[in-house]
Amino acid sequence: MPISVNNLFFSYGDRVRQIAQVKSQQIPVEKIRGDEHSLLPPEDACSIRGIDLDFNEGCFYSILGPNGCGKTTFIDLLIGHLRPASGNVFLQGKDIASLSRLDIAKQVALVAQNDTVNFPFTVQEVVMMGRHPYIKRFSMPSSKDVALVKDVMERTGVDRFASRKITELSGGERQRALFARALCQDTPFLFLDEAFSNMDIHHTIRLLDIVREDVLEKGRGVISVFHDINLAAIWSDILVFMKQGEIVSCGKTKDIMDEQLIEDVFHVKPKVEYNSYARSKQASFRSEITTMGKSCNE
Amino acid sequence: MFSDSERKFVERVEYLGISLLASLLVGLILLSASMGYIKIPFHDVARVVLSAIYDNTFSISDNTLLISGIPESHSVIVMDVRLPRILTCAFVGAALALSGVIFQGILLNPLADPYTLGVSAGAAFGACTAILLNLGAAFVSVPLFAFLGAIATLFFVIYLSYTGKNRASVLSSNSLILSGIIIAAILSAAISFLKYLADEQVAIIIFWLMGSFASKTWIDVFVTFLFLVSGFAVSMMFARELNLISLGERSASSLGVDTRKVTLILLITASMLAAISVSVSGIIGFVGLLVPHMVRFITGPDNRRLIPLSMFSGAILLLGADTVTRAVLPHEIPIGILTALIGGPLFCWIFKRGNLR
Incomplete structure (x- = not known):
């Protein structure tokens, strides 16, 4: 079932198609192109094909799928980092290709998987960079910028190492600093590309709660790539399952998360049950996998 | 650190640092002009320079008050021989340091320097061609060929x-x-092939490659100054973007930086600075690599502070080195050799201390 209202509309292949049909119908492979240069050869299985989807503000989406299924590519298309070969991404009704990077940065923030950090900026300086889209050339941050940065650093617990150098932090601490930076961008949409991969469970839950709070109170739209199906199930409103560049299923956690779907996507044998402690469906696994079909990464 | 008074304090320290370095540079320029084969008293140098500035500003040519009692030859030595060399050297030092800062930022690599992209090899190739074709006689052609070689190389590298x-x-x-x-x-x-073909001219090629500021003219001064000022303006304009790019392209782009445009502009700016430096003075290594590192110890990696301070430090260091080889050492050795001999071990020391960031 497709999701309603167009705020961030992504269509690919110029054909209006329901997600259910995407699953059944074989769609011709199309190239993803970054300007003139194709990102992937057309015969490659790892490309994004025919996706129609709306992402709304005030909703938490999780994208799940095996390695190399195109999750990061999908996010790159959504934030305008890559250009689709055909089809359009609409951000608040405007084609994202027609917007400048600065306009996009005021609407969409990204916490990337692993950022290279080669220069010893302090954590505070890095978090302040989140205000870049709002600070004019040659001017200093306003007191509003400073106050917001301070507030976000306190909320995320980054203030404890605010004056330390980002190069000296552990992977998890660095991710938290970059997370704080993205929150400072104060955008209607927030993309998390495996933003929790190096974080301990305490900080993962703390940051997910902050994100959840923003979704409910500020009406922020969050689109997150997860590897942990159970974490995704607890915090998100909508799960999006991807496989080999296609969205195979999409909907509310309690509606679509089941054993058959997870087995189809991940080739494992889970048991899915409602867990009253987690207040959500949860999957448990054991040492049993099913054979993969033709997969795109191995 | 965030409160207004503390921010003002930091700013004041920055201005203090910059004015300190600026006065140090001016002092060194005057000192360097007084040193050499013929010793000229420091205050005489200052008077000659002041009177020249005065004359040029007010278009008066018979102002004798300031320079009365100074031999004509001294003022010729200062104005026509030493100052062009000294100023060219200071500007080249600043240009090399600035392009080092930019390259290290956009290549995400603290080890990058103005010559990483093959700019120096291109310039050297251009210069060698000019020397081999005996164009060296027409005295602008070697720098011109060097510049063209550097620019052609740059664009080919960008194309690749x-x-x-x-x-x-x-x-x-x-x-x-x-x-x-x-x-x-x-x-x-x-x-190497050109050297092999060059026969007796191989000495000229080798000498050119080692770099020198000997017999620079006011034209060199003005050309390098022009490039330096425009390079400085462009790099300060994009200093904040450069900060973001130095933390990775994808996140810079998500923070609103048009990374490809900014990278291209800064790349061309930095390479132009490197190209003009090489074509004026030959290949002078380590300034562009070392100066940004040393300044970064003090200022941190923020390019808005790093850029101006690196430029002054680069100018001071290279001018110091050139003054040593010109006026202190018994025999002038090529400046490129001197910077490599001093800079190399210094770099080893920094590297060993584990502060290579």
């Missing part, structure tokens, strides 16, 4: 890293460094 199949690798630091190394390797083979 633009045609990646993968969008993410277009103009990325890895593809730029790789293209630069490939081109530099090819060009250095070509230079």
Whole structure:
């Protein structure tokens, strides 16, 4: 079932198609192109094909799928980092290709998987960079910028190492600093590309709660790539399952998360049950996998 | 650190640092002009320079008050021989340091320097060609060929890293460094071949390659100054973007930086600075690599502070080195050798201390 209202509309292949049909119908492979240069050869299985989807503000989406299924590519298309070969991404009704990077940065923030950090900026300086889209050339941050940065650093617990150098932090601490930076961008949409991969469970839950709070109170739209199906199930409103560049299923956690779907996507044998402690469906696994079909990464 | 008074304090310290370095540079320029084969008293140098500035500002040519009692030859030595060399040297030092800062930022690599992209090899190839074709007699042609060689190399390197199949690798630091190394390797083979062909002119080629500020003219001063000022303006304009790019292309782009545009502009700016430096003075290594590192210890990596301070430090260091080889050492040795001999061990020391960031 497709999701309603167009705020961030992504269509690919110029054909209006329901997600259910995407699953059944074989769609011709199309190239993803970054300007003139194709990102992937057309015969490659790892490309994004025919996706129609709306992402709304005030909703938490999780994208799940095996390695190399195109999750990061999908996010790159959504934030305008890559250009689709055909089809359009609409951000608040405007084609994202027609917007400048600065306009996009005021609407969409990204916490990337692993950022290279080669220069010893302090954590505070890095978090302040989140205000870049709002600070004019040659001017200093306003007191509003400073106050917001301070507030976000306190909320995320980054203030404890605010004056330390980002190069000296552990992977998890660095991710938290970059997370704080993205929150400072104060955008209607927030993309998390495996933003929790190096974080301990305490900080993962703390940051997910902050994100959840923003979704409910500020009406922020969050689109997150997860590897942990159970974490995704607890915090998100909508799960999006991807496989080999296609969205195979999409909907509310309690509606679509089941054993058959997870087995189809991940080739494992889970048991899915409602867990009253987690207040959500949860999957448990054991040492049993099913054979993969033709997969795109191995 | 965030409160207003503390921010003002930091700003004041920055201005203090910059004015300190600026006065140090002016002092060194005057001191350097007084040193040499003929010793000229420090205050005489100051008077000659002041009167020249005065004359030029008010178009008066018979102002004798300031320079009365100074031999004519002294004022000629200062104005026509030493100052052009000294100023060219200071500007080249600043240009090399500035382009080092920019390259290290956009190539995400603290080890990058103005010559990483093969700019120096291109300039050397151009200069060697000019020398070999005996164009050296027409005295502008060697710098001109060097400049053209550097620019041609730069654009070829950019072209190479633009045609990646993968969008993410277009103009990325890895593809730029790789293209630069490939081109530099090819060009250095070509230079060896030119040397082999050069017979008795090989000495001129080798001497040119080692770098020198001897017999620079006011034209050199003005040309380097022009490039330096425009390079400084462009780099300060994009200093904040450069901060973001130095933390990775994808996140810079998500923070609103048009990374490819800014990278291209800064790349061309930095390479122009390197190209003009090489064509004026030959290949002078380590200034562009070392100065940004040393300044970064003090200022941190924020390019808005790093850029001006690095420029002053680069000017002071290179002028100091050139003054040593010109006026202190019994026999002038090529400046490129001196900077490598001092800079290399210094770099080893910094590297060993584990502060290579």
